[in-house]
Amino acid sequence: MTSYLDDPALWNWMSPIWFVVLALIATYLWMCRARLTARSWWFAVALMALLVAFVSPIGVLANGYLFSAHMVQHLLLLLVVPLCVLLSLPQERVAALTNHRFNFGSRRPMGMTILCWLAGLGTMWLWHVPSLCNAATQSETLGIVRSTSFLMAGLAFWWPIFSPKNRLRLSPPAAVTYLFSACLGCTLLGIYITFTTISVCPAFANPSDRIGILTMLYRAGLTPVADQQLGGLLMWVPPCSLYVCAIISVLCRWYTADELASISTATATGSSPQMTKVTS
Amino acid sequence: MSETQNEATPGTTIESPPAGRLLSWISTVDHKRIGILYICTATFFLAIGGLEALLMRIQLVLPNNTFLSPGFFNQMFTMHGTTMVFLVGMPVLVGFANYFVPLMIGARDVAFPRLNAMSYWLLPCGGTLLYFSFMTGQAPNAGWFSYAPLSTKPFNLMPAQDYWIVGLLCLGVGSIAAAINIFVTVLSCRAPGMSVQRVPLFVWMSLMTAILTILALPALNAALAMLLIDRWLGAAFFQPARGGSAVLWQHFFWVFGHPEVYILILPAFGMISEVIPVFSRKPIYGYVFVAGSSAVIVLLSYGVWAHHMFAVGLGMGADIFFAIGTLLIALPTGVKIFNWTATMWGGSIRLTTSMLFAVAFLLEFVIGGLTGVMFAAVPIDWQLTDTYFVVGHFHYVLIGGTVFGLFSATFYWFPKMTGRMLSERLGKLQFWLWVSGLNATFMTQHVLGVMGMPRRVYTYADNPGWMILNMVATIGAVLMALGTLALLWNIWISLRHGRLAGDNPWGGFTLEWATTSPPPENNFDVIPEVKSRRPLWDLDHPEHADWRLAKTTEDHGGRPDKAITAVWAFVASEAVFFLLLLVSYVVFNSKQLNGPTAASALDPNRAGLFTGCLLFSSLTFWLAEVSLGRGKQSTFRVWLGLSILLGAIFIGGQAWEYAGLISNNIMIDENLFAATFFTVTGFHGMHVIAGLVALCILLTLSMKRSLSPKRVNVVRAVGVYWHFVDVVWVVVFSIIYLRVLP
Numbered sequence A: 001m002t003s004y005l006d007d008p009a010l011w012n013w014m015s016p017i018w019f020v021v022l023a024l025i026a027t028y029l030w031m032c033r034a035r036l037t038a039r040s041w042w043f044a045v046a047l048m049a050l051l052v053a054f055v056s057p058i059g060v061l062a063n064g065y066l067f068s069a070h071m072v073q074h075l076l077l078l079l080v081v082p083l084c085v086l087l088s089l090p091q092e093r094v095a096a097l098t099n100h101r102f103n104f105g106s107r108r109p110m111g112m113t114i115l116c117w118l119a120g121l122g123t124m125w126l127w128h129v130p131s132l133c134n135a136a137t138q139s140e141t142l143g144i145v146r147s148t149s150f151l152m153a154g155l156a157f158w159w160p161i162f163s164p165k166n167r168l169r170l171s172p173p174a175a176v177t178y179l180f181s182a183c184l185g186c187t188l189l190g191i192y193i194t195f196t197t198i199s200v201c202p203a204f205a206n207p208s209d210r211i212g213i214l215t216m217l218y219r220a221g222l223t224p225v226a227d228q229q230l231g232g233l234l235m236w237v238p239p240c241s242l243y244v245c246a247i248i249s250v251l252c253r254w255y256t257a258d259e260l261a262s263i264s265t266a267t268a269t270g271s272s273p274q275m276t277k278v279t280s
Numbered sequence B: 001m002s003e004t005q006n007e008a009t010p011g012t013t014i015e016s017p018p019a020g021r022l023l024s025w026i027s028t029v030d031h032k033r034i035g036i037l038y039i040c041t042a043t044f045f046l047a048i049g050g051l052e053a054l055l056m057r058i059q060l061v062l063p064n065n066t067f068l069s070p071g072f073f074n075q076m077f078t079m080h081g082t083t084m085v086f087l088v089g090m091p092v093l094v095g096f097a098n099y100f101v102p103l104m105i106g107a108r109d110v111a112f113p114r115l116n117a118m119s120y121w122l123l124p125c126g127g128t129l130l131y132f133s134f135m136t137g138q139a140p141n142a143g144w145f146s147y148a149p150l151s152t153k154p155f156n157l158m159p160a161q162d163y164w165i166v167g168l169l170c171l172g173v174g175s176i177a178a179a180i181n182i183f184v185t186v187l188s189c190r191a192p193g194m195s196v197q198r199v200p201l202f203v204w205m206s207l208m209t210a211i212l213t214i215l216a217l218p219a220l221n222a223a224l225a226m227l228l229i230d231r232w233l234g235a236a237f238f239q240p241a242r243g244g245s246a247v248l249w250q251h252f253f254w255v256f257g258h259p260e261v262y263i264l265i266l267p268a269f270g271m272i273s274e275v276i277p278v279f280s281r282k283p284i285y286g287y288v289f290v291a292g293s294s295a296v297i298v299l300l301s302y303g304v305w306a307h308h309m310f311a312v313g314l315g316m317g318a319d320i321f322f323a324i325g326t327l328l329i330a331l332p333t334g335v336k337i338f339n340w341t342a343t344m345w346g347g348s349i350r351l352t353t354s355m356l357f358a359v360a361f362l363l364e365f366v367i368g369g370l371t372g373v374m375f376a377a378v379p380i381d382w383q384l385t386d387t388y389f390v391v392g393h394f395h396y397v398l399i400g401g402t403v404f405g406l407f408s409a410t411f412y413w414f415p416k417m418t419g420r421m422l423s424e425r426l427g428k429l430q431f432w433l434w435v436s437g438l439n440a441t442f443m444t445q446h447v448l449g450v451m452g453m454p455r456r457v458y459t460y461a462d463n464p465g466w467m468i469l470n471m472v473a474t475i476g477a478v479l480m481a482l483g484t485l486a487l488l489w490n491i492w493i494s495l496r497h498g499r500l501a502g503d504n505p506w507g508g509f510t511l512e513w514a515t516t517s518p519p520p521e522n523n524f525d526v527i528p529e530v531k532s533r534r535p536l537w538d539l540d541h542p543e544h545a546d547w548r549l550a551k552t553t554e555d556h557g558g559r560p561d562k563a564i565t566a567v568w569a570f571v572a573s574e575a576v577f578f579l580l581l582l583v584s585y586v587v588f589n590s591k592q593l594n595g596p597t598a599a600s601a602l603d604p605n606r607a608g609l610f611t612g613c614l615l616f617s618s619l620t621f622w623l624a625e626v627s628l629g630r631g632k633q634s635t636f637r638v639w640l641g642l643s644i645l646l647g648a649i650f651i652g653g654q655a656w657e658y659a660g661l662i663s664n665n666i667m668i669d670e671n672l673f674a675a676t677f678f679t680v681t682g683f684h685g686m687h688v689i690a691g692l693v694a695l696c697i698l699l700t701l702s703m704k705r706s707l708s709p710k711r712v713n714v715v716r717a718v719g720v721y722w723h724f725v726d727v728v729w730v731v732v733f734s735i736i737y738l739r740v741l742p
């Protein structure tokens, strides 16, 4: 295993993603006025995930070799990076910046929410239509479009749950429904990819062996069929686990946040218990 | 929205002659009486299922025994399993939820009392259908999970299997209706001050169970419908010999089956979460964890079904993922044991019978849970599946868990339901009989399983040690039967001579103890103020009231509309049903098929036209809704009439499609394309027709001027359903006609 990791061909140190990373760091520092807090760790995680997705062997193998690696890359871009970015944003600054521009969330919650949900699920489904999946793997520009759309869709998807502004977040029961149905959505696609006999992304069925590692991969058991099954399971179980974690955090918020808020008011109004007549 | 639902509690309180009393039970819509009916019916079937178990144990007491014939043994284990799950376990839990959920949240009744009565009456109806199969000469014999192809026509010609399917469909519909009712009751009928974060844990668990039922039962219904189509109309969904897939049945069954085991255990969790705090004089330790982890269990329980199928050969990857999922779901289950233990820790414990059963629950359930975790390891499962080890496992959880939780609740709540206490002496006798019986019967079965004794085989060879272990198991079964007799006798004499209970014999914390025992028809005259999770504790100990020490979320007064909440729950349930039908369509049509296919037999353009009609009817319906909201009755009727017309045109178009196919001799038994096509579109068509009936009713109501703008919520509820039917069709159309999936 170490020998794979040592293999310089498996690392893409010259990836242009570094520019994106630098740009992001600059934006972030501007956003929080160069004042780093505990929150900023999330940002570091987001950057790491971005680098793993493009620089590490995941990125190299995703580029035409392994469907499963390509799936890991999608998941990092769609779920991990946007989530960490949202969690890292300084709340007050975002509030100040977006006050006038992005007020949609509070006015048409239902329609907007459905759009966000569709963005998250839809991109995943869309890019796995065989022809599109193939094209994006073979064309560089389309690949960039795809990666960007994943990042954007991810931001949209997580926005109703972890938006830096509390007011824009979904109510906890709605959030649980939102995440649970999303889990159902990726389960369906995952099951389909895992169990179907068709090659979802034919480019991975017979890769062109750019850096001469194909035999090694096949020997390690990653034949196209096994690879696709693994990809399907990856698109199914890790996202759902992540959604379940998010659900747990939403539930915790539900039980605690309001309690803190209500302490002051309740102690002020607290009187001895009494019987209330119920209107009938 | 008003808190009370007096419209549906007719005056059954009037003293009536005996015949009238009987009639009043049959016609009742009071949630307490319906709860009792559920519990009594379940007890009746418990006796039958228990007798079946005893017959099996007598057969197995000696090697090479001939007490039962092999065929009859098969019928016995099928009927025992089906009875215990569908006619005992689920109804008795629904019965307790029916009785106590409204009381514990301070409501006057469930949200829909009449629907409640219907759900109940479907239970005896389904039970009768199932047991009527005996009259046809043979009971069902394919096991409680009726694996295909054994359950398909070529292997099972007798009508018994059909009775099994129809009976279960009947019970399934009843369970879903009951679950929707409880779901809406908890969300919409809580007393002032009772925020969702403050409901007693039994209520919370009932809510979770309701969600599980709403989303899991339709999976079974879809599978049953397909099996019925196989058997009656000659399709071949589950017949491998004709291109079908037997494994698909297993997937569908266990997608229902695994959530089902949580449907059976979560209410029991709720029961002991009420009992343990009261008899320890302490609040539950970690309310939030117990509640939240149950919500997580609900979600995870849909992702682990394939651990029942490790032996099928799903492939390494799938096995590993499902094994990990299974281990994960054991976590939120296991940690709760610590919550209950910590609640007892340092409390002043009163070891009443109720508490004894709750403590035994903790011990026995842990054993069952541990063997469950063992099965999560795939190689262990391969070794032990289909042996008595499995039988041992699930009886530890079902008896040590569900049944002990139920016994605990029975002793705890009997005083509230009848006004009299059960005898503690008889209770302890019952307790020791059941604990020793359970361990004698099923601990030995673990050993037998490891030794290789297969389950569901009518006899066994005289292998060393097997006879003695089986004898112990049978003796244990007799002990449990005696324990049940002790309970029945206890109920019988306590109803007559039991000590009077008073309102709150145990010093309980929750609202049901605030009213008389038994509660009056309208449940409460006054409801105590709810300011914490233990309103009665607060009332009795104003100095140490919970709300002084720790704050819980205030009630902001939000109570969703009953009709609309109910229709959303119903729509979610139907969505799962269609999802599975569509999955079967995709599974069978992504393979190469002989004979007609979607490409060769269907005309997407013509269907597109009718699709347009259906979609347009959604728009017109929405316009109708808007006009009613503005009080414009006649415009409302015009738009509604147009919606009906458009819906009817769609149905006409579908009839045209069917006629064309049939005239080309493409029938449902032609091949798997035809079977899946007719099943999916047929069920959708039935839903459209049901929707049309609902729209026509609305139209008639409006013509009779009894649809005031105030009742626009009813129209909106129908609207949710009508739009849902459209959305389903959009998916059906894109998958079947446009073939978006390769």
Ligand code: HEM
Binding pocket: B050, B053, B054, B056, B057, B077, B078, B080, B081, B082, B084, B085, B088, B089, B143, B144, B145, B391, B395, B398, B399, B402, B403, B441, B455, B456, B457, B477, B480, B481
């Ligand atoms: C009175 C105590 C009980 C005894 C002695 C008992 C005994 C048995 C026996 C002998 C079998 C058949 C094993 C085989 O050969 O496959 C069985 C199966 C089963 N039992 Fe029980 N049982 C009892 C209570 C329960 C309860 C309370 C439930 C559920 C709430 C239950 C649910 C089941 C199920 C689901 C099966 C599997 C049926 C099948 O796989 O076909 N049992 N039991």
Ligand SMILES: [Cu+2]
Binding pocket: B257, B258, B261, B304, B305, B307, B308
């Ligand atoms: Cu299971």
